Amino acid sequence: MSFLIKVNNKEIEARNGETILDAMERQGIQVPTLCHLKDMLPSGSCRMCVVENAKNNRLVTACSTPVEEGMEIQTHSSGVIESRKTIVELLLSNHPDDCLYCVRNKNCELQDLSEELQIRERRIKGVKNNIHLDRSGTSLVRDPDKCILCGRCVRVCEEVMGVACIDFINRGSQSIIGPPFDRTLNTSSCVNCGQCIMVCPTGALSEKSHFPELISMLNNPEKTVVVQYAPSISVSLAEEFNMPAGGDISSIMNAALRKIGFQYVFDTSFGADLTIMEEAAELVNRIENGDTLPMITSCCPGWVKFAEQFYPDMLPNLSSCKSPQQMMGAVIKSYWAEQLNKNPEDIYSVAIMPCTAKKFEAQREEMTSRGITDVDAVLTTRELGQLIRMYGIDINNISPEATDSPLGFRSSAGKIFGASGGVMEAAIRTAYNMITGEELLKFKVEELRGLDGCKEAQLKVDDLTINVAVVNGLANARKLLDKVNNGEKEYHFIEVMACPGGCINGGGQHIGAAEGAVEARMKALYDIDDKETVKTSHKNPEVIKLYKGFLGKPLEHTSHELLHTHYYKRDVIL
Amino acid sequence: MEKNIEAVLNKYPEGSVDNLIPILQDIQEVDGFLSEESVVKVGEYLNMPASKIYGVATFYNQFRFTPLGKYHIQVCCGTACHVLGSATVLEEIEKNLGVKSGQTAKDGIFSLEVVACIGACGLAPVISINGNFHAKVTSESIKEILDNYRNKE
Ligand code: SF4
Ligand code: SF4
Ligand code: FES
Numbered sequence: 001m002s003f004l005i006k007v008n009n010k011e012i013e014a015r016n017g018e019t020i021l022d023a024m025e026r027q028g029i030q031v032p033t034l035c036h037l038k039d040m041l042p043s044g045s046c047r048m049c050v051v052e053n054a055k056n057n058r059l060v061t062a063c064s065t066p067v068e069e070g071m072e073i074q075t076h077s078s079g080v081i082e083s084r085k086t087i088v089e090l091l092l093s094n095h096p097d098d099c100l101y102c103v104r105n106k107n108c109e110l111q112d113l114s115e116e117l118q119i120r121e122r123r124i125k126g127v128k129n130n131i132h133l134d135r136s137g138t139s140l141v142r143d144p145d146k147c148i149l150c151g152r153c154v155r156v157c158e159e160v161m162g163v164a165c166i167d168f169i170n171r172g173s174q175s176i177i178g179p180p181f182d183r184t185l186n187t188s189s190c191v192n193c194g195q196c197i198m199v200c201p202t203g204a205l206s207e208k209s210h211f212p213e214l215i216s217m218l219n220n221p222e223k224t225v226v227v228q229y230a231p232s233i234s235v236s237l238a239e240e241f242n243m244p245a246g247g248d249i250s251s252i253m254n255a256a257l258r259k260i261g262f263q264y265v266f267d268t269s270f271g272a273d274l275t276i277m278e279e280a281a282e283l284v285n286r287i288e289n290g291d292t293l294p295m296i297t298s299c300c301p302g303w304v305k306f307a308e309q310f311y312p313d314m315l316p317n318l319s320s321c322k323s324p325q326q327m328m329g330a331v332i333k334s335y336w337a338e339q340l341n342k343n344p345e346d347i348y349s350v351a352i353m354p355c356t357a358k359k360f361e362a363q364r365e366e367m368t369s370r371g372i373t374d375v376d377a378v379l380t381t382r383e384l385g386q387l388i389r390m391y392g393i394d395i396n397n398i399s400p401e402a403t404d405s406p407l408g409f410r411s412s413a414g415k416i417f418g419a420s421g422g423v424m425e426a427a428i429r430t431a432y433n434m435i436t437g438e439e440l441l442k443f444k445v446e447e448l449r450g451l452d453g454c455k456e457a458q459l460k461v462d463d464l465t466i467n468v469a470v471v472n473g474l475a476n477a478r479k480l481l482d483k484v485n486n487g488e489k490e491y492h493f494i495e496v497m498a499c500p501g502g503c504i505n506g507g508g509q510h511i512g513a514a515e516g517a518v519e520a521r522m523k524a525l526y527d528i529d530d531k532e533t534v535k536t537s538h539k540n541p542e543v544i545k546l547y548k549g550f551l552g553k554p555l556e557h558t559s560h561e562l563l564h565t566h567y568y569k570r571d572v573i574l
Numbered sequence: 575m576e577k578n579i580e581a582v583l584n585k586y587p588e589g590s591v592d593n594l595i596p597i598l599q600d601i602q603e604v605d606g607f608l609s610e611e612s613v614v615k616v617g618e619y620l621n622m623p624a625s626k627i628y629g630v631a632t633f634y635n636q637f638r639f640t641p642l643g644k645y646h647i648q649v650c651c652g653t654a655c656h657v658l659g660s661a662t663v664l665e666e667i668e669k670n671l672g673v674k675s676g677q678t679a680k681d682g683i684f685s686l687e688v689v690a691c692i693g694a695c696g697l698a699p700v701i702s703i704n705g706n707f708h709a710k711v712t713s714e715s716i717k718e719i720l721d722n723y724r725n726k727e
Contacts (some may be wrong), residue, residue, distance in 0.1 A: 158623070167629035180628035181610050181639065189623075573614060573624050 005071040014067035021049060021062040024075070031075050032084065032113055034201060035150045036063040040159060046150055048087055048113070052077045059083055085117045091148045092119070093126035102146070102203040107511055109201030110148060131176055136184035138363050139192035139208055139356040144176050147204040153177065153196035160500060162475035163306065165189040166196070177204075180573055189309050189572045191474070193302040193498045194356030194380075194507015207356045207508060210377045211387075217348040217376075218261040224342055227262040228328045229253065229352040231269045232418030232503040233381055235524040236354060239510040239517060240385030241395055246520030248528060251400030253384075260391045264404045268351065269414030271328030272426070273537035275299055276413060277547070278563050279321045279423075280431040280537075281554035283493055287464070292316045294469075294484065294491040297423055299323040301361035302498030302507075304567060306474050311481055312569035320564040322374075324417060325351050325358055326367050328407070329374030330562040335550045336407055344372050351378045354418070354506035357498065366565045380508025409542040412529040419522045420472035420502030421448035421455060424495040428459060428468070429536045435461050443535050449526065451501050451519065454480055467491045473500040578604045579615045591620050598631055606642040635688070640678040643685035645723050647703050649675070652691025654698040659712075663699050664688065666713045670720055683727060684720070 001016040007029055014023040019042065024031065035046035044064030051062045054072040059080065062073075074080060092114065099105050129145040151168065154177060158164040165188045169176050179188035197205045217223050234250035243249075254265045283295050298304055298319045307314060322330065329351065333344040351358060355378075361367065362375040379387065388395060402408070413429055416422035425445050432440050447457040448468070453476035459466045469491050471477045477496045483489040499506045504521040534540060551559045582600040586593045594616070601612050608631055610624075617624045631637040649655075649664045664675070667686060671679045678685035694700045697709035701719075708719055 164623035164625050167623075167625040169629055169632045171633045180613065180624040573610065574617065 003067075003069045005067055005069070005073065007073045008075055009072075014071075016067075018067055019063060020051060020060070020065050020067055020071070020073060023067050024062065024073075029075060031062050032116065033063055034109065034113075034148070035152065037152055037155060037199060040155060043151060043155070046087070048084060050080055050083050051075050052080050081117065084113075085119060088113050088117055088119060089122075089124050092122070093124040094129050095148070096128060096145050103206040104203035104511075108203065134178075134184050135208065136186040137190065137192065137208065138186070138360040139194065140185055140190070140197065141206050141208050142178070142185060143204050143206075144178065145204075146202045147177055148202055149175055149177065150201060151177075152199040152201070153205060156195045156199050157190075160473050160475055161191070161193055161195055161302075161498065162473075162478040163189055163191055163193075165191075183573060187572060189574050191302040191305040191309075191498060192357035192360040192507075193474070195499060197356065197507055198509070198511060207380050207383065208359060209383060210359075210379070211383070214350065214377055214379070214387075220348075222346060223348045224264070224346055225262050225348045225350065226264040226266065226332055227257050227350045227352060228266040228268045228271065228325070228332070229257075229384075230325065230354055230358075230418065230503060231267075231272060231415045231422075231525065232354045232506065232509075232521060233352050233384070235418070235521045236381055236504065236509050236517075237384060239513060240382065240388075244520070245514060245517035246524040248524050249395070251402065252395055252398055254403055255398045255401040256388050256393050256395055258401060259393050259398070260387060262350065265401075266328060266332070266407055267403050267410050267414075268324050268328050268353075269410035269417065270407050270540070270542065271324035271326075271331070272299075272414035272417040272423075273411050273540045273543045274327045274331065274546075274563060275321050275324045275417075276423075276426045276430050276537035277543060277554045278327075278559060279319050280427050280434055282319055282321065283427065283431050284434050285555065287466075287492060294494050295319055296493075297495045298565075298567075299417070299423060300357070300497050300499075300503075301364075302355070302357040303474065303477065303496045305357070305360070305570065306477070306498065308567055308570045309572055309574060310478070314481065314485075315567045315569070318567055320566065322367070322563055322565050323358075323361060324414070325353060325378075326361065326374045326565070327563050329362075329367075330369075331407060331546070333372055333374065334562060335546060339406060349374070349376050351375045352381070352384050353378050354381050354503045354508045355499075356380060356507045358508070369561075381506075381510060382508060385510070406542055406545070409534075409540055411534045411537050411540045411543075412532040413535055413537045414540070416525050416529050418503045419449070419525050420451070420497050421445075421470045421495065422502065422525065423497075424448050424468055424470050424493065426537060427493070427495075428466075430538045432459075432461055433536065433538055435464070439536070443529075449522075451522070453500065466493065468493045468495070470495040472497040472502050474498050576611070576615075579612050583615070583619050589619055589621075591622060594620060594622070594627065594630060595634075598627070598637060602637060607638045607640055609639075609641075635676075638676050638685075638687065640676075640685070641682075643678045644683050644727075645703050646685050646687065647701055648687050648689045648692065650690075650692045650694070650698070650700050650702070651688050652695065652698075654691070654695035655700060658698045660699040662713060663701065663711055663716060666716045667701075667720070670716060683724065 004011045005014045012027045031049050034048040035043050042064035044061045049062040050059045052074040131144040134142040238247040257265045296317045337344045359378040362378050367374045413426035448455050448470050453473050455470040471480050501518050505518045613627050651660045673679050675688040701708050
């Protein structure tokens with residue numbers, strides 16, 4: 001049922017049960033919000049979104065107040081503006097105010113609000129926050145001094161990621177956000193997904209940077225500095241430079257990376273092709289030998305840590321395959337180094353990822369063999385943007401270049417890894433070929449595409465019916481795994497991506513993406529798949545060559561040693 | 575300690591989140607504080623993350639997270655005590671022991687807690703050590719009182 005309400009003296013349609021904010025948003029009427037998160041229940045705690053109901057002269061929160069017939073809303077009356085201003089002034093009263101040194105300088109909601117409300121003096125003086133900086137984690141840095149207690153991180157961590165490693169601690173002016181028992185992140189249940197960074201309005205949460213080391217390596221003549229970038233980077237980097245979402249700029253990125261000083265540039269999608277070769281072989285093996293099923297993907301390090309903490313009994317279900325990043329890294333420091341006559345110790349291998357958990361993955365002990373790390377440093381999409389700006393590269397004015405070979409060619413199956421459902425689709429293409437010796441007639445599995453949190457499909461391979469599921473957002477993984485454990489659901493193969501929508505919406509991506517950006521990035525990946533001719537990993541000529549000349553067969557000795565790993569139960573506070 | 579927790583949890587067979595506060599109170603009653611171990615156990619029992627329980631528990635002044643010292647000092651900050659300078663008394667004790675309210679000194683001899691009115695307003699400002707009241711304390715007398723307890727060790 002709908003009725004009319006007045007907003008700023010104009011009648012607009014309001015639907016029963018929705019909030020004032022919902023009704024106004026449909027009409028493009030904006031009020032600032034802070035604690036509000038789209039598609040989640042309102043918490044109504046920050047009061048930034050206050051509007052005045054002229055009917056009773058009361059200030060109400062637009063995000064949590066349902067519309068009522070006869071309402072007369074003023075969004076910018078003087079009382080409203082005064083009230084918003086006071087809220088921001090209070091938030092600033094104990095804030096460090098060191099914008100010039102802040103990671104979020106020029107991309108901060110608190111800056112925006114104080115600018116918007118024209119706050120020009122410090123009216124309310126409070127004691128500056130002075131809480132310890134938490135740099136204990138491998139991926140995230142928490143600076144509680146800058147926290148304005150909006151609670152967005154807490155909600156995402158619990159409701160979207162199903163982790164709940166942080167919460168409000170204490171009360172009143174003593175309130176802070178943090179893991180239980182004031183632990184640091186490294187001993188908490190944090191899975192390093194970075195989704196909390198994505199929603200934090202300030203610089204209280206950010207990724208751990210490795211810039212100083214990277215820059216010294218780039219300037220070290222004894223090191224060969226190589227770089228790989230994940231499938232989703234080329235379709236999301238553009239937004240860091242104010243270009244519309246979904247443009248694929250891989251060849252421009254190649255050129256920019258070389259200008260920065262990376263000597264060799266690779267596409268992690270090649271590593272993804274390798275992952276598919278190994279993972280599809282593992283799946284076929286498990287099905288044929290009656291081994292542990294469902295097999296679950298292991299390319300998302302946020303998910304892997306989640307499983308190690310919350311589902312240790314299911315670790316045998318996880319594929320033993322390393323992730324594309326780590327496979328790529330391992331092959332660079334073995335096969336590629338050999339081909340180019342380089343000493344693996346002299347290679348500094350960098351990975352650019354849409355993800356903060358990849359920083360954690362790269363330093364896992366299992367990812368080092370004989371003192372050689374697969375990957376030495378991981379940068380997020382955002383950090384790549386910073387690096388390009390730091391080196392003064394104008395990406396609008398640069399000639400496209402290709403990646404380096406060997407290891408330079410990728411199939412489009414490797415590319416779609418960046419979207420939730422992509423790994424599964426790519427694996428199905430190759431597993432089908434491994435079982436039947438033939439190619440699928442139709443590569444696209446429609447049911448597994450899109451942004452739904454949980455997707456399922458049934459596939460016929462000869463007389464075998466294979467049940468698969470794809471989940472993204474770890475809270476959805478939790479729901480599905482609980483169903484698998486209580487026998488309600490049965491699958492052969494499950495793909496899990498920690499972040500909602502997969503890597504295209506990873507915790508290392510551009511902050512403040514426009515509406516529809518994630519969809520646009522996803523579409524860009526599938527467009528590439530539509531357009532290109534090599535759509536399967538097993539048809540990638542360089543993959544074939546690598547197996548022939550170096551790896552042997554999937555799951556065999558060399559592959560096993562370089563491309564596979566193991567997991568263990570973690571002792572953290574849950 | 576594990577047994578204590580089990581015994582408390584057994585009193586709440588329905589395992590409902592509504593029982594969280596009484597469960598925590600009961601555990602504190604037996605153990606004197608809420609340990610990480612007990613919070614994790616309660617979490618498993620109620621199917622609640624430790625972060626949530628810690629969040630709730632730190633919201634209330636009544637819960638502590640370190641074991642009590644041999645001598646537990648309660649500083650009354652009720653109205654009468656407040657008016658007669660309990661804040662200075664507290665500050666003095668904190669300085670003397672090197673701990674804040676809710677904490678236990680490293681040597682385990684003293685622990686400190688701020689409490690609301692303990693009903694001895696005539697003695698304000700008053701502190702209680704293991705249940706023994708010390709009346710009309712001053713910054714000067716605090717040192718003597720604490721030293722007396724220290725000397726017993
Ligand atoms: S990185 Fe992920 S798991 Fe860790 S605190 Fe943030 S949202 Fe929670
Ligand atoms: S850390 Fe950021 S998202 Fe979390 S409560 Fe503080 S300001 Fe909000
Ligand atoms: S945005 Fe509405 S109360 Fe915070």
